[in-house]
Amino acid sequence: MRPVIPYVTAALLFGLGGYGVLRRRNAVLVLMAVELMLNAVNLILVTADTTVRAQLPHSGQVFALFVIVLAAAEIGVGLAIVLQLYRLRASVTVDDVPLTEPPGAVPAGATAGPASPPSGGPATDAPEGEK
Amino acid sequence: MTGADVLLLALGAVAVGAAALVVGTRHLVRAGLWLVVCLGALAGDYLVLTAELVAWVQVLIYVGAVVVLLLFAVMLTRAPIGASADLDRPGWPAALIGGGSGLGLAVLLVHAFRWSRVDLPAAGTADRLGEQVFRSWVLPFELLSVLLLAALVGAIVLSRVDIGRPGAPHGRRRPAGGPPARPEPAGAMATVAEEGGRG
Numbered sequence: 193m194r195p196v197i198p199y200v201t202a203a204l205l206f207g208l209g210g211y212g213v214l215r216r217r218n219a220v221l222v223l224m225a226v227e228l229m230l231n232a233v234n235l236i237l238v239t240a241d242t243t244v245r246a247q248l249p250h251s252g253q254v255f256a257l258f259v260i261v262l263a264a265a266e267i268g269v270g271l272a273i274v275l276q277l278y279r280l281r282a283s284v285t286v287d288d289v290p291l292t293e294p295p296g297a298v299p300a301g302a303t304a305g306p307a308s309p310p311s312g313g314p315a316t317d318a319p320e321g322e323k
Numbered sequence: 324m325t326g327a328d329v330l331l332l333a334l335g336a337v338a339v340g341a342a343a344l345v346v347g348t349r350h351l352v353r354a355g356l357w358l359v360v361c362l363g364a365l366a367g368d369y370l371v372l373t374a375e376l377v378a379w380v381q382v383l384i385y386v387g388a389v390v391v392l393l394l395f396a397v398m399l400t401r402a403p404i405g406a407s408a409d410l411d412r413p414g415w416p417a418a419l420i421g422g423g424s425g426l427g428l429a430v431l432l433v434h435a436f437r438w439s440r441v442d443l444p445a446a447g448t449a450d451r452l453g454e455q456v457f458r459s460w461v462l463p464f465e466l467l468s469v470l471l472l473a474a475l476v477g478a479i480v481l482s483r484v485d486i487g488r489p490g491a492p493h494g495r496r497r498p499a500g501g502p503p504a505r506p507e508p509a510g511a512m513a514t515v516a517e518e519g520g521r522g
Binding site: 201 | 376422432
C-alpha cells in the first residue's frame with residue numbers, strides 16, 4: 193500500500209473544504225464544507241494509523257471515531273443555530289449577519305419577525321401575541 | 324501498484340471529484356447528495372486501509388445521520404428547487420486560500436512519503452478497537468459522551484422559542500408584566516450570540 197495516495201486525497205479534500213467555507217454564502221453549504229474538512233482529517237488519522245507504528249495499536253482509528261462523534265455534536269448545534277437564524281431573519285445568508293449590532297437591538301427585529309404579528313403597543317400584549 | 328493502490332486511487336478520485344461538486348454546484352439539494360457520494364467513497368477508503376469499524380461508523384453516522392440532518396435543514400430553510408444564482412460570493416480569496424492550503428499540504432505530504440510502501444497492519448475490527456477505547460482511551464471516551472449530551476441539550480435549548488424569551492412561561496406568570504419584562508430580551512439574545520460564537 194502506498195500511503196501517499198490517501199494522504200494526497202486528504203490534502204485535496206481539506207483544500208476543497210476550505211475553499212467551500214470561504215466561498216459559500218448559504219450557512220448550510222458552509223456546514224457541508226466543514227464536514228469535508230473534518231473528513232479529510234479523519235482520512236489523515238486512519239492513514240497515519242497504518243504508517244506510524246505507535247505504542248498503542250489503532251490509536252489513529254480511535255481518534256477518527258472521536259472526531260466523528262465531535263462532528264455529530266457540531267452539526268447538531270450548528271443546524272440549531274442556522275434554523276434559529278432563519279427564524280429570526282428569514283434568510284440563512286451568512287453575509288447578511290450583522291456582527292457589530294448591539295445585542296439589545298436584535299429582539300426588536302425578532303418580535304417583528306415574519307412569524308409573529310406586528311405588535312406596536314407596549315410589552316403588555318406580548319404574552320398573548322406570542323402564544 | 325497493487326490492487327489496494329488501484330482501489331485507493333479510484334476511491335480517492337471519486338471522493339475529490341464529489342467534493343469539488345459539493346463546493347461547486349449551484350443546486351442546494353444536489354450538494355447534499357454529492358456529499359453522500361464523497362463520504363461513501365471515503366468509507367471505501369477506510370475499508371481498504373483496514374479500518375473496518377471506522378468505515379461502518381462513517382456510513383452509519385455521516386451518511387445516515389449527518390447528511391440527513393443537512394438535507395433536513397435545506398428543506399426547513401425553504402431552499403429553492405433548481406439552481407440558485409446567489410449561493411457564492413466572489414471567489415478569488417477563497418480559491419487562493421483553499422487551493423494554497425490543499426496543494427501546499429499535498430506537496431508537503433508527497434515530499435515526506437515519496438512513493439514508499441508500507442504493509443497494512445492487522446484490521447481494526449470492533450473487537451480490537453473496543454479494547455483500545457475501553458482500556459486506554461476510556462477517559463476521553465466518557466468526556467466525549469458528556470460533550471455530546473451537552474451539545475444536544477444546547478441544540479434543544481437553542482431551537483425552543485419559549486425559553487428565555489419575552490413570551491416565556493415565567494414572563495407569563497407575572498401579572499401584566501410590562502416594564503419588568505423589558506430587560507429579558509437582551510439576556511436571552513446574549514446567550515444565543517454566545518452559543519453561536521462557541522459553535
